[in-house]
Amino acid sequence: MRPGAEVMEPVAGVWTTLHRVGPDSAGPLDSARTDARGRYSFAYRRTGSSDAVYFVSATHGGVTYFTVPLAFSNVSGDPAEIVVFDTTSGRVPTTIRGRHMIISATNSSGMRAVTEVFEISNDSTVTLVSPGPSSAPTFATLLPKNARDAKVDQGDFSAEAVTFTDGRVRVVAPLPPGVKQLAYSYALPAGDFPLSVPAQAPIDVYEVLIEEPRGTVSGAGLEEQPAATAGGRTFRRFLAQEVPLNAVAVIDIPPPQRTWSPTFLILFTVAVGSLMMLALARAYRRK
Template identity: 35%
Template structure:
């Protein structure tokens, strides 16, 4: 479950509680079958903590019904089921005005440690100007795709499910709001690795690290369907690599040199040379605020949408920003408040373009 889902969402709720119902289905090739007699667990999650609230067994049709008896307007609720050692979750919901929410089915899969191959469908790198002696901060979004019908698991505890190389000389690694638990994403040498099972579908991972020196050197160790580079340096130039120079992109009033390419092969080398000018203070708007990952994800989704996954991400981002505006507007600086309101309007417009009215 993405970390963004753990933010507090405002909701009216009902003093009498509400019910969550749905089904658990096992995917078998092109077909699905009801998963009967499996325990499903209701979890309540707030910013401070999370705990199981209730559980039940699925009926012969794979159906379940769980009740939130004392709704908390600051919490979100998810339902989970454990199948062959892998936990599967519903999308998070907050306390509704109606008495029952019908959730999307929980889909579970058989597992394999050898297939399908996990694809790197998108890789976005945003390189800021030099901050301090550590160099330039890089914010990177990886989009992993499991296009098979099995959940990919690690072959053993010493090897990850998936990994890819970081740019040469990258320093540190922090994991932000992602579709996988931050404990399951770690540094392995000069690579970022994933230990968690990866079920069918797409998973986004948000990373942050520092890049010393005045160039980015990245050698791809696997195919990348889409690679985007944004550098806060109008003088940045592409020294090597099968990328197209797309000129200067204006994002929130800041100019970024943009380079992009599709269908990159393993072994491709990308070298980006930066201007060797002096230090520049970091802009506050996405490095300082708590919803930094939300802002950048929105920017990237705006320029490179990816279907239903992006729409779901937009909805979660909108709810998170609404929570910040509703619950603690007095804690935001005037410029932050203005930026959040502007972003809220942009998200609502993006959802309308995707054919879904903001709730």
């Protein structure tokens, strides 16, 4: 099915494929084209591991779409329905439904781990595609100047679909209608704060979490909320809604407090003790 002018319309001649993915094996099981009414059918038996997942894919306009995992051997109706969309490389209305930043405490190398999550909504009825790797991306945002070791985290885009070059994060994967999540992380030197983060598009919900209790976040309408706890770690939480284009959030985290190693303290104590003994000896000789 695909969106029509007023109702969903059947799509004939689309290749559909039944897949099985399990701990013992994975791969396609069967394939067939949809009929004139956009219908498909497969006869299959569940075999092997009970943890195996079965689902159907359909490719339309060079983009592949999937059903939800098939919970039973006999599946029909909504769980088996696949909605496909026509494609475009032109402009489509998109919205940043949410942006989340998580800044961790400084590690032993003097770096802070930063995780960013975007919830990107394609508000049209067509899938946005990039004509090629060197063409305009389907989504892009800024990467801090000194960001290191950038990598894609678990979300709706694979590592192959995202690039980190020239101070920008670029997505080249298709962006179908609906909301998709982009998650990535990188490391920043502790000395790069305060960090200014401009909004390159309006943001419905903006959230910043910082692990450093002495840190502050200002600008872009961000206001502090009750602290959040995750994995035994506590984060100060700042939240804003309806953030306008070009608003700037400033994340100010002071450098880590210097701590002295036990070895240094021992050497320091010995040195001070030696100086005191030397001073006492000189005073004794004067007598």
